[in-house]
Amino acid sequence: MKKYLLVFLISFLTFACSQTPQNNQSSLTKAEPFLESWNEGVSKKAIEDFIKNTTDPNSPDFIPEKDRIAVFDNDGTLWAEQPMYFQLYYAIDFIKKNASDHPEWSKIESIQAILQDDLKAALDGGTQAILELVMVSHSDMTAEEFAQSVRSWLQESRHPQTGKPYNQMIYQPMVELLELLRANDYKTFIVSGGGIDFLRVWAEEAYGIPPYQVVGTSLKAKYEEQNGKMEIIKIPELNFIDDKEGKPVGIHQHIGMKPIIAGGNSDGDYQMIEYTTQGSGPSLGIYIHHTDSIREYAYDRESHVGRLDKGLDDAARLGWLVVDMAKDWKTIYPE
């Protein structure tokens, strides 16, 4: 329980450290099941070749349909994560919105700091402070109340730097990759350090990934009567941390099969990519490298959010594809 929010990391130290993204450079009127937003090059070709080889019955790398599992991290891989994880914006906004109904929160220092708009102070408490923020904003409510709260927040909120709704800061090239995979009978899963219930609210609309194909960090829940109705109630106790070595475990517990493709962007995804690509048989490990300080953000080894260090060291040796966002992607966000 104490370890929570490795998931969110302690990212405020670099708050506002990043550049403001510019507008997109090209537009897609309709997502097609090919990689229209990818520039021609090594990355696009490697992905297309891999999909072709694993779906061609005459290829030695052919993978039967039922084994075609592809897993992707979310924060920094399918949508942006700077200057801090978007789910933490949700937590903060929730606390500000609901504090007046919860006088008991006034005893919690980290929440007091949030209400005074002092993020740095709020997070001086480290992991424990972040845990407090998440627990009050993600539990002691029914699953449906939480989902409704996230849904409203997504409609009302805007990213502080781009001014976009958060769920429009998904990566168009990755949406196209997901579509291409599904068109080739791959099942696409999210395997995220972020909260499973948070993701499920919007992942289907954003990525075409249904709730039951989302794996993530979770709180415990109970089934109990509330106002004359039986409800799933989220309780303030950690159930599972889906990060680092937790990702292969989450894949095992939730999916029950070793993936063929795994994509991530940080060292938190290292073990998941390692698990997917070790051993014999065709597999594809993908790292999305944030190299685009103009259109998105450029960060890797030194970043407190989405640090990519060991992964960069080992990718070439292990045969993992490193996608260079600046060079490989024609566009970042959907129009």
Place this chain on the structure above:
Amino acid sequence: MKKYLLVFLISFLTFACSQTPQNNQSSLTKAEPFLESWNEGVSKKAIEDFIKNTTDPNSPDFIPEKDRIAVFDNDGTLWAEQPMYFQLYYAIDFIKKNASDHPEWSKIESIQAILQDDLKAALDGGTQAILELVMVSHSDMTAEEFAQSVRSWLQESRHPQTGKPYNQMIYQPMVELLELLRANDYKTFIVSGGGIDFLRVWAEEAYGIPPYQVVGTSLKAKYEEQNGKMEIIKIPELNFIDDKEGKPVGIHQHIGMKPIIAGGNSDGDYQMIEYTTQGSGPSLGIYIHHTDSIREYAYDRESHVGRLDKGLDDAARLGWLVVDMAKDWKTIYPE
């Protein structure tokens, strides 16, 4: 952790209490997506009408494809569970087969009793004894070793009363129902008190349900190097008990959506059916009632395995369909 094997119940007290099933009465050369093994009657009609109404865009009960989730218990609902849960046969057979490699087991009373073929003594220790049997047979090995062990066992073992391989004691009418649902774009899930890793080994071949659509009771696991390879290792610690009020919670955590159809056969499935059918909107709750002492087993309120008591009391009032195996099913097992 102490409560484990509610899942398996403590069923030996009724060991050998049941009648020997006869042969099947009809045969299917090929499973078709209609309910060929169901007799005409109220049950078959209710199921067919429900599927028709929820998939007809012109019906007021229409359910969009993405929301078509159907969940089924396994033991006693999709395959037989008498005279005791088949997974417990696996545990016992595993212990007998591997005892010579594990001298340390000799200190465990319940295992000593198993090795002396004294089931009653083995289980006199109640839940704690059963827990010991399950832990030694389901953990301290890699996920792949466990799967391979279950696979071999299924090939080698026969049910003590029918002489059939256990995975041929699935219910043909239920296999047809699963196929009919999938042909109508329902996603079919297992939500079982049994072990998730045990089920995943054979559920796809038996039922057409892939590993990632199996929810069940689970042990914890870790990701660790073993013999130079990174492995998922099952550890002897309970992760989740997917029974009774655990079933709606398991559905929430794993599927993330409220089902439209839920089927079970015991009071352990009550909360899952309740969760599925409460509130407005079309839903179908199904109880399989074991009424066939000739072809299968007849048991309900007094059984130590698969007790159905409260469910029988409440089904009519709550509008749940009670399937009478003796009357509604032309055949029990596949030919």
